[in-house]
Amino acid sequence: MAIEVRIPTILRTYTGGERAVEGSGATVTELIDKLEVDHPGIQERLLENGEARRFVNIYVNDEDIRFTGGLDTAVADGDTVVILPAVAGGSASGF
Amino acid sequence: MLTIDRATHDAIIAHARRDHPDEACGVVAGPIGSDVPARFIPMLNAAMSPTFYEFDSGDLLKLYREMDDRDEEPVVVYHSHTSTEAYPSRTDINLAGEPGAHYVLVSTRDGADQSGPVDFRSYRIVDGEVTEEEVRVVDRYEDVAATQQKAEH
Known part of the structure; x- marks a missing residue:
């Protein structure tokens, strides 16, 4: 069994x-x-620069990796990984 | 062109008025490939800011899972600008992640939280390119389908 990785439209x-x-x-x-x-x-x-992008969300078994150890979060066969671009924006500049 | 029904159009404007001066945001989902914005889903602006919006990451996952289960896609992604015009900012363009969606912007800068006018405009944002498109507000989608069928005969 492998790890299923769900890919968003844009990727x-x-x-x-x-x-x-x-x-x-x-x-x-x-x-x-x-x-x-x-x-x-x-x-x-x-x-x-070796870090997860601020506006891309990665979830392992429904948990955002920001809260589970970031890129060091463990994965194993049978897990599901979901990648979703943030839905964000606004009139502010600098993003 | 974006074709949207009056009730959904008005619901987006009402959401923007309600959340002013913070930016309001949400999605209108529709069956995959239909280009019909059928299911209005107002989202919480996790940034709670007058100059920035972002869906909460947990809400985002839930939303996409739900759309997946229902064979839907985000037909419209909307948000409001509360002190600037209804045109995509550099930030909006950089962060636009749904090349197939209509990006709707509404502006509440002219006192829209009271009874002032609300600007309602729609764009495609693909690979950093912004293209404004016409917005057609219809009473019901059935009417559009019927008209199109007639035109084909």
Whole structure:
């Protein structure tokens, strides 16, 4: 069994249109490294300077990784990882 | 072009008036591929700010899961500007993550929290490109479908 990774519309250009792909690894960092091997270019859309991007949400089994150890959050076979771009904006500048 | 029914159009404006001076935000979901904004879903602005909006990350996951279960997609993503015009800011453009959605902006800057006018405009935002589109308000979607069918005959 693998880890199911759900891909948002805006990143499906990297997965050949697939809504979900298989992943592997022991942490979210490893999972993203493997995603990058299979779907080159996707890592840069998820990470910035080695950190999770502020306006991309990553959930492991429905928990936002911001609250579970960030990129070090453990993952295992059978887990579901959901990636969702934040829905955010506003008249403020600087984002 | 965005075709939207009067009740949903008015509900978006009412939400913006209610939350003024903070920005209001939400989604109108519809069946995948239909381009019909059918289900009005006002969202909490977790930023609670007059210059920024953001869906709470837990609410966001719940929303997308629910749309998934119902074979829906976000047809409209809306928010208000409360002291500037109803045009996407640089922030709106940088953070726009739904290339298939109509981005609706309403402005409540002209006293809309009282009874002043509310500007209601719609855009496509794809790869940093903003394209304004016409907004057509209809009484009911059935009427549109009927008209289109007639036109085809």
